[in-house]
Amino acid sequence: MPVKTWRRPLDADKVKPPKAEVHLIKDRCKGCGFCIEFCPKEVLEESNEINERGVHPPRVRDENRCALCGFCSAVCPDFAIFTIEKNCQGGC
Amino acid sequence: MTEELPHPYEKFLRKDRIPHIWCEGCGNGIILNCFARALDELNIDLNQVVVVSGIGCIGRVSGYTNTDSFHTTHGRPIAFATGVKLANPELKVAVISGDGDLFAIGGNHFIHAARRNLDIQVICANNFIYGMTGGQYGPTTPFDTWTTTTPYGNIEQAFNLVHLAAACGAVYVARWTTLHTRWLTESIKKALQKEGFSFIEVVSQCPELFGRYNKMETAIKMMQWFKETSEVQHFSDPAKAEITPKRIVVGEFVDIEKPSYGRLLREMKARVAKKK
Amino acid sequence: MTTASVSVEKKGVVRSGRRLFMSGDVACAEGALAVGCRFFAGYPITPATEIAEHMALRLPETGGVYIQMEDEIGSMAAVIGASYAGVKAMTATSGPGFSLMMENIGLALMTETPCVIVNVMRGGPSTGQPTMPGQQDVMQARWGSHGDYEIIALAPSSVQEMFDLTVEAFNLAEAYRVPVFILADEIVGHMWERITIPDAESIKIVNRKKPTVSPSNEFAPFKPDEEDLVPPMAVFGEGYHFHATGLTHDERGYPRTESAEAQTKLVQRLCNKIRKNKKKIIRVESAMLEDAEVAVVAYGIAARAALSAIRKARATGIKAGLLRPVTLWPFPEEQVAQVARRVKVIVVPEMNCGQIVREVERAAKETPVIFLPKLGEEPHKPDEILDTIRGRLK
Numbered sequence: 001m002p003v004k005t006w007r008r009p010l011d012a013d014k015v016k017p018p019k020a021e022v023h024l025i026k027d028r029c030k031g032c033g034f035c036i037e038f039c040p041k042e043v044l045e046e047s048n049e050i051n052e053r054g055v056h057p058p059r060v061r062d063e064n065r066c067a068l069c070g071f072c073s074a075v076c077p078d079f080a081i082f083t084i085e086k087n088c089q090g091g092c
Numbered sequence: 093m094t095e096e097l098p099h100p101y102e103k104f105l106r107k108d109r110i111p112h113i114w115c116e117g118c119g120n121g122i123i124l125n126c127f128a129r130a131l132d133e134l135n136i137d138l139n140q141v142v143v144v145s146g147i148g149c150i151g152r153v154s155g156y157t158n159t160d161s162f163h164t165t166h167g168r169p170i171a172f173a174t175g176v177k178l179a180n181p182e183l184k185v186a187v188i189s190g191d192g193d194l195f196a197i198g199g200n201h202f203i204h205a206a207r208r209n210l211d212i213q214v215i216c217a218n219n220f221i222y223g224m225t226g227g228q229y230g231p232t233t234p235f236d237t238w239t240t241t242t243p244y245g246n247i248e249q250a251f252n253l254v255h256l257a258a259a260c261g262a263v264y265v266a267r268w269t270t271l272h273t274r275w276l277t278e279s280i281k282k283a284l285q286k287e288g289f290s291f292i293e294v295v296s297q298c299p300e301l302f303g304r305y306n307k308m309e310t311a312i313k314m315m316q317w318f319k320e321t322s323e324v325q326h327f328s329d330p331a332k333a334e335i336t337p338k339r340i341v342v343g344e345f346v347d348i349e350k351p352s353y354g355r356l357l358r359e360m361k362a363r364v365a366k367k368k
Numbered sequence: 369m370t371t372a373s374v375s376v377e378k379k380g381v382v383r384s385g386r387r388l389f390m391s392g393d394v395a396c397a398e399g400a401l402a403v404g405c406r407f408f409a410g411y412p413i414t415p416a417t418e419i420a421e422h423m424a425l426r427l428p429e430t431g432g433v434y435i436q437m438e439d440e441i442g443s444m445a446a447v448i449g450a451s452y453a454g455v456k457a458m459t460a461t462s463g464p465g466f467s468l469m470m471e472n473i474g475l476a477l478m479t480e481t482p483c484v485i486v487n488v489m490r491g492g493p494s495t496g497q498p499t500m501p502g503q504q505d506v507m508q509a510r511w512g513s514h515g516d517y518e519i520i521a522l523a524p525s526s527v528q529e530m531f532d533l534t535v536e537a538f539n540l541a542e543a544y545r546v547p548v549f550i551l552a553d554e555i556v557g558h559m560w561e562r563i564t565i566p567d568a569e570s571i572k573i574v575n576r577k578k579p580t581v582s583p584s585n586e587f588a589p590f591k592p593d594e595e596d597l598v599p600p601m602a603v604f605g606e607g608y609h610f611h612a613t614g615l616t617h618d619e620r621g622y623p624r625t626e627s628a629e630a631q632t633k634l635v636q637r638l639c640n641k642i643r644k645n646k647k648k649i650i651r652v653e654s655a656m657l658e659d660a661e662v663a664v665v666a667y668g669i670a671a672r673a674a675l676s677a678i679r680k681a682r683a684t685g686i687k688a689g690l691l692r693p694v695t696l697w698p699f700p701e702e703q704v705a706q707v708a709r710r711v712k713v714i715v716v717p718e719m720n721c722g723q724i725v726r727e728v729e730r731a732a733k734e735t736p737v738i739f740l741p742k743l744g745e746e747p748h749k750p751d752e753i754l755d756t757i758r759g760r761l762k
Contacts, residue, residue, distance in 0.1 A: 023097050023099075025099060028110070028111050030111070030115075030116035030117070031116050032116045032117030032311045032312070033117070033310075033311070033312050034117065034311070034312065034315065037312050037315070038271075038315075053111075055116070071273070074122075074125060074126070074129065074273035074274065074277070075122055075125075075270075075271070075273050076121070076122075076125065077114065077116075077117065077118055077119070077120065077121020077122045077124075077125065078111055078112070078121050079099045079101060079102075079105065079110065079121075079125065080099075082099055082100055084097070084100075106611070109622065138609065139605060139606070139607040139609075140605060142453075142604045142605075144449075152623075154611060154613075155611050155613065155622060155623060158609055159609055160604040160605065160608065160609055160610060160611075161609075161610075161611045161612075162449075162452060162479075162611070162612050162613070163611070163612070163613035163614060163615065163623075164445060164448075164475060164614065165445070165471050165472055165474075165475045165614055168441065168442070168445040168472065168475075171437060171441070171442035171443075171445035171446050171449070172445040172446065172448060172449040173449060174409075174435065174437070174442070174445075174446045174449065175407065175409060175435075175445065175446030175447060175448065175449025175450035175451075175452075175453065175457065176449040176450065176452065176453045176604060177449075177453075178407070178433045178435060178446075178450065179406075179407055179433065179449065179450035179451075179453035179454065179455040179457070180453040180454060180455070180604065180605055182605065183453065183604055183605050200438050200439060200442070201438065201442050201445075204437070204438040204442070357433065360428060361428045361431065364428040364429055365429075365431075
C-alpha cells in the first residue's frame with residue numbers, strides 16, 4: 001500500500017532517497033500484472049505495445065517515483081523486470 | 093529505461109530454457125525467483141547445490157535452475173534426495189515439488205525423511221490442485237471446492253501441511269504465500285543453512301485452473317485473496333493453522349535444533365571405525 | 369578395503385582368511401562390497417533380508433551407507449540418487465518388492481543410472497510363498513517396467529556365483545550405465561556353500577566413464593560415445609550443472625516431450641546400447657555339449673539338478689549336455705540356436721510356468737523343446753530331468 005507520511009521527516013535534507021532505474025526485459029513479460037498492481041508507488045502501468053508473447057508489457061509512468069523497494073523484481077514470475085540504483089555520482 | 097542489462101539472477105537460470113513454460117501469473121515463477129534470490133544472498137557455491145523435483149508444473153523447476161538437478165518419477169524426489177545426501181553429505185539438496193507430488197503419492201517419503209531429520213530442504217508449491225494434468229483435486233484441495241474430479245464439490249478434508257511437517261519431526265517449518273516474497277526468501281535462506289529437515293509451504297496461485305474453477309479467474313484476484321486473508325503469526329500452533337477461505341496463517345511455526353540423520357550416521361561410523 | 373582381512377563373528381560365521389563358508393545372500397553382499405559398492409537402500413523381504421542385514425553390518429565398517437527406506441519404491445529412488453551422487457549403489461528384494469520398484473527401474477533406465485538390483489526370487493504371484501524358491505520373475509526383469517528398453521540380468525546358481533556375478537553385475541552396470549539384475553532364488557540365496565573370496569587386487573573393477581570435457585556450456589550429459597553408445601557420466605557436485613529427467617530428453621538432458629525425433633533417437637539408443645554390445649555382455653557355460661544329442665538349458669538352481677542329471681545320463685550312455693545361461697538377459701539366442709542345430713531335443717527345466725523356455729523355443733526354431741516346470745519348495749530332482757531326457761530319446 002502506498003504510504004503517505006503526515007509530516008516531513010526531520011532528516012529529509014541529509015538523507016536523499018535513492019534514484020532508481022527500472023529495467024524491463026519486455027519479451028519475457030507474460031502480462032500477469034503483478035508489478036503494476038503491487039508497486040507501492042504506482043510507478044508502472046500497462047503499455048499499449050504488444051511484445052513477442054502477444055501481451056502488453058508494463059511501462060514506466062515516472063521513474064522518479066520509484067523507491068527501489070524491489071518488490072516488482074521479487075514478485076515477477078518471469079524475471080522480466082528489475083530495478084537498480086542509479087549511479088548519482090555526478091548528480092541525477 | 094534501457095533493455096541491454098541482463099537480469100541480476102541470470103546466472104541461476106538456464107538461459108536457453110527461459111522463458112519457462114509456466115502460465116502468466118503462475119506462483120511457480122515467483123518461487124523460482126525467491127529461490128534464486130536466496131542463493132544469491134547466501135552466495136552459495138552453486139557447484140554444491142542439487143535441485144530435485146517431482147512431477148507437476150513445479151516439477152519443471154529443476155530444468156530451469158543452473159545447478160545439478162534431477163527430475164524424478166512422481167512422488168519420489170524426497171527418496172531420491174535421501175540417496176544423494178547420504179552418498180555425498182557435502183551437497184546442499186533442495187527438493188522443490190508440489191502438493192500432490194509430496195503429500196499424495198509421495199506422502200510416505202515425506203513423513204519418513206522428516207522423521208529421520210534428513211538434512212534436506214523441502215519447498216512445497218501448494219496450489220491446492222493438480223495443475224499439470226488439468227486441475228484435479230489433491231490432498232490440499234479445500235473442502236467443497238470445484239475441480240475436474242470433484243464436479244460436485246470436494247468432500248475431502250485438506251491436509252494442514254505445517255501441522256503434518258511439525259508432527260513428523262521437521263526442525264524448521266514455515267508457511268508463506270507467493271505474495272510474501274521477502275519473508276519467503278528469508279525462510280529459504282534459513283532452511284538452506286539449517287541442519288536437519290526443513291519444510292517451507294508456499295501457498296501459490298494457479299489462476300488458470302484453481303482460480304478459474306473457484307471464482308478467482310485472474311492471477312491478481314488470487315493474490316488479492318492471499319493479501320486479504322493472510323496473517324503473519326510466528327510460532328503459533330501449527331495444529332490450528334489450517335487454511336480456510338477466510339484465513340491463511342503464515343509465518344514460521346517450528347525452528348528447533350535436533351541432530352540430523354547425517355550427523356548421527358557420521359557418529360555411528362566413527363564408533364564403528366574405532367572398534368576395529 | 370579388502371574383505372578378506374576383516375574377521376568379525378556374526379551368527380556363527382567366522383570370517384578370516386580367504387576360503388569361507390557362507391550363505392548365498394551373504395556372498396552377494398560381500399561381492400558388492402568387494403567391487404566398491406558403498407550404498408545400499410532396501411527394505412526387508414524374505415528371502416533377501418540377509419543381504420540387507422549383512423550390508424547394515426558391513427557398510428559402516430567400509431565407510432559406506434546403509435539405509436532402510438520406508439518401502440521398495442523409495443529404496444530404488446535412493447539408489448538412483450546415490451549413484452548420481454557418484455557412489456556405487458544397490459538394492460535387494462524379492463517378488464513383491466520387485467514389482468514396487470518397477471517404475472523407478474524405468475527411471476534408472478531412462479537416466480542411464482548404473483546400479484544393481486538383486487531379486488532373490490520366491491514363489492509368486494503376489495505374496496505367494498515367501499520362504500520357497502521360484503524362478504517366476506525372469507520375464508518381469510526384462511519387461512516389468514513400461515516402455516521399451518533393454519536390461520542385463522545374471523542368474524547365479526551357486527554361492528560362489530552370488531559373489532562373482534555381483535562383482536560382474538556392478539562392472540556391467542558401470543560400463544553400460546544401465547540397471548543390472550541378479551536373478552537368484554531362495555535356495556541359492558539361503559544355502560551355505562564353500563566360497564573362495566579372491567584377493568582384492570585380483571578383482572577387476574570397472575568404473576563409469578568420466579566426461580573428457582571440463583564443465584562448460586558445451587557439456588552434454590547424454591551425448592553417447594560412438595563406439596559403445598554410452599555417454600560419459602558426470603555426477604553431482606563436480607560443477608557440470610547438468611539436468612537429468614525421466615522425460616524423453618535430448619543430449620543436453622532437457623525435456624523434449626514434443627519431438628518424435630527425440631523419442632526415436634533416445635529410446636532406440638537405450639536399446640541399442642545393450643544390443644550392440646551383446647557379444648561382450650552375454651555369458652554362457654556349457655558341460656558335455658560337444659557331442660550331445662539332447663541338451664538341457666537351465667539356469668539358477670535348476671542348473672544344479674540339470675548338471676547332476678546329465679552326469680547320470682552320461683553314465684548310462686546317453687549323450688546329454690548342459691547349456692547354462694549365466695546372462696539371462698540379453699538372452700543368449702545365438703548360443704541356444706547353435707546348440708539346437710546339433711541336438712535332437714532340448715529340455716528346459718524351470719521353476720515357473722514357462723518363461724525362459726519361450727526364448728529357447730524362439731531360438732531353437734525347429735528343434736523340439738520340452739518344458740519341465742516345477743513349482744513350490746522342492747527344486748527339480750535330477751531324476752525328474754533324467755526321466756524326461758530318457759523319455760524323449762526313446
